[in-house]
Amino acid sequence: MKVTIIGSGPSGMHFARTALERGQAVTLIDLGNRGPQPPLKGSAYAALKSALPDPVSYFLGDDYNGAELPAAPGAPPSAYYRMPPSKAHVFARPPQFALTEDGLYPLISFAAGGLAECWTAGAYPFDDTDLADYPFGHTELAPYYAEVARRIGVAGRADDLSGFLPVHGHMSEPIALNDASASLLTKYERKRHRLNARHEIRLGRSRQAALSLALGSRDGCTRCGRCLWGCPNGALYTPAQTLADCLADPRFTYVPGRYVSHFDLAPDGQIAAVVSHPAAGGAAERHGADAFVLASGALNSSAIHLRTIWHARRETPRLGGLMDNRQVLAPFYNPAMLGRAHNPASYQYHQLAVGLPAKGRGHYVHGQITMLTNGSVHPVIQQLPLGLRTSRQVFAALRSGLGVLNVNFHDTRRAENYVALDPDRTDATGTPVLKLRYRPTEDEPERIAGAMTAMRRFFFDLGAPLVPGMARIRPMGTGVHYAGTLPMSAVAQEHSVNASGQSHDHPNLWVVDGAALPFLPAKNLTFTLMALATRAASKMF
């Protein structure tokens, strides 16, 4: 069978790898932007600032976009994520692409490896509660989680969080904790009985797709603190690594540099070919295959699906059910670290996590704890209501104990949140552009307040209180876990797929990214996307 996949993100790559392992020939079409190799492999974060010829350009960019300035009065709020210049390619958009946003401001990637070239590697398996609206439970997914963990290295431990985070096969030893996280975990372990008696929240090690020990050609983490700018050692998993593995397989054909517009349909509703243009612009080209796999990220897969309908019938339906995780950021301070030096030798992302269990119809709330080990400090320093000189000193004194709790909330599919084509705006080829619309539920403020109160009390009793008045609800889109627009459905209705991702609209099409999720738990979804893609390919071949 000839299989053509669109997209080289985590979903596409794990589908491809599984298909190759099962003896299939695979073609992967992708826009495939590439970025620079991380420089000076042996240097830690701070050392780069002395060793690079022009560190200011490396860290702030030639356009100085890495500098986070206070917003001028009346100016629109600045971008909610400030990505480092070395990751600019991950978010670069081709000229063909345009978007109308209303209530949700997404990050979109056309990179080789997709959004996860810049992810924070949180890899959390869904449990039966999370999967309640899915056509299967955790037992069905468990072998695929184990398989993905074997491929990419997922680290974690059985601990108090295991009640929410199932322990899966091939879980590896996590990277050593940084000082600040270790201090927090020690506190938790010391007060565990009291905390567990008083609170429902549990704390434990995070689950991370990052290696403490070498695996294949990838080195173990050296705690150099450069994760955000690009791991020079390959310890932090990114899908480009799987792409490199696949490229070594002669049955794998990679076709980068192409922007996929839509599918040509055969009269029977099957897909006949995928229609793409060179990224730089130019004539359309058609690739035929027996089976087609949409793995372009939930939003782009939806767009390709919608453009297919528009080209076939000039219709612009809405795909309801768009979801993303709401995030709340709350800084906290661990006074046990006061007066202790800040130790920069650290893995940069979250090493601890907290979970607030589902109760009644309420869903599980997921929290990730990141310490301020390495990274730009000017965005933090300027937040203090003090002159910058004093702010710098205060920050230096408190830094070793400062952390951020990132609280994530589940989302449900609702008809009023949709993606569609915008009839009022067309791209260069005359096709209407993608439009997103999102509104939170009415009870959201109440849900957030409830969970944050629980978090506040827990962190207070833990001895690392949240900084009062500093918690921030982030705009929709910051979750970067877009899902739900072509969901798994037991009934064969339009704009949906079956339990293996096979489309109910076009029988030779599989949707294996976030679009197919019928419910979005609070946990980061990418580990599940990779497991689902692996499962879909295993069922197919």
Added chain:
Amino acid sequence: MTGTIFITGGAGLVGTALLNRLRQSDARLKLLLRTSALKAPRAARDQVIWGNLGDPSTYGARLKGVETVIHLAATTGKAAPQEFRRINVDGTAELLRASKRAGVKNFLFVGSIAAGYTDTRYYAYAESKRQAEKLVVESGLRCVILRPTLILGRESSIWKTLTKIATLPVVPLFGGGKVLVQPVDVADVVRAITTILEQDWFAGETFELGGKDAMPMRAFLDLVHRSCAGGPARFLPMPLKPVQHLLALVEPVARKFLPATAGQLCLFANSSASGRNRLWEALEPDMPTTADLVARLSKVRVPARPQEAPRQPTPDDVLTREARIFANYICGRGITSDISDHYLKAARTLAIDHQPADRFDRMTLAFARRGVGFAWLADSYAAIFNRGGMLRRRMVLLMSILENAPSSHGLFEQSPSRGPVAAVLKLGLSGIAETGVLVMATAIFVPVRILLALSSPFNR
């Protein structure tokens, strides 16, 4: 003037001018200089003693054969109270002892009009000068005390500070500005010293020495404003005592960065007019009026050459200078050229290199550019009341560069291990200093904001 003269403080304002004059006489000069004055111009004939007033072993033996000591050296400006005591009082006592031991005949001490101030709360300098005078008079040597008022000269730091303050868009005026001042030309201080030497006036007298005319502080600042900036000054009345208390509170940690100390503000609390005496009367006919003196100095500041128009600072000059001051404020150190280059380029790329349209923004930026203390005041205010203003945007931009540049990034990474108690103490001190600066900044900027809001738009 023959014989050997031993001079301390020869590299200072008065000292430099005095040496220029004495080198034309037959006197043999021995100069006590600190190595910090290594680059000061010296004549081949001078005997230089590298030493320190605080340590008599460095110069004691060299007083042999000296006929007259002219003691100018003193800790001046912004220093800690114990430093004033150590150099000005203890140092003078040592010098007197060594002079007596060596058989010095005459001792000329340059004191200060401040020694006669009645309100000297916080003014450790005045107190130290008073005590030193007393030591001199009681030493038993043939002595004389010269008490100059404000000394003006082209290199005088007082003049530089005055022009900075007097040319602000609004000039802070503490306590109404009614006290009298009577500035004296540095050349007349030199004339006073040579007159004393020539007339051998070492009879234990104290001569106060002001210029030709006395005037209220307010009128004097207005005069400086008119000749440096053109047009009358706009004054911002400020209460003197509260500001002094505040400054005194933050001084222990922030002295280096303050535009002025609580003690220095005593200038606004006391009359600095000099009494009449035979020395002043002898010199007065040839003294310039204060207006002439100010006019002369303000011209010296911007030398107008007949052919060439004076070079206006380019926008790049302004940004570079600003980067230097802001960096010094934020991290207490200077910058390398790669940092100022990036600052220029970044400000341009992010389109924040232009003059802000908002008048208050423009004013705070100009204020902050005057120096580190000014930058702190302006930023402290902006951190709360004007976060998105041009000043904050530029400072944060600079900080983002400093954070990544080879020469300064370390400052943003270190967070010392000093134990919880010391850390809390350090935080407390920073907090007190910041609060003090903020209160002062509010006292300055809130009225300015109101003034600007009230004044008509065609003033823009």
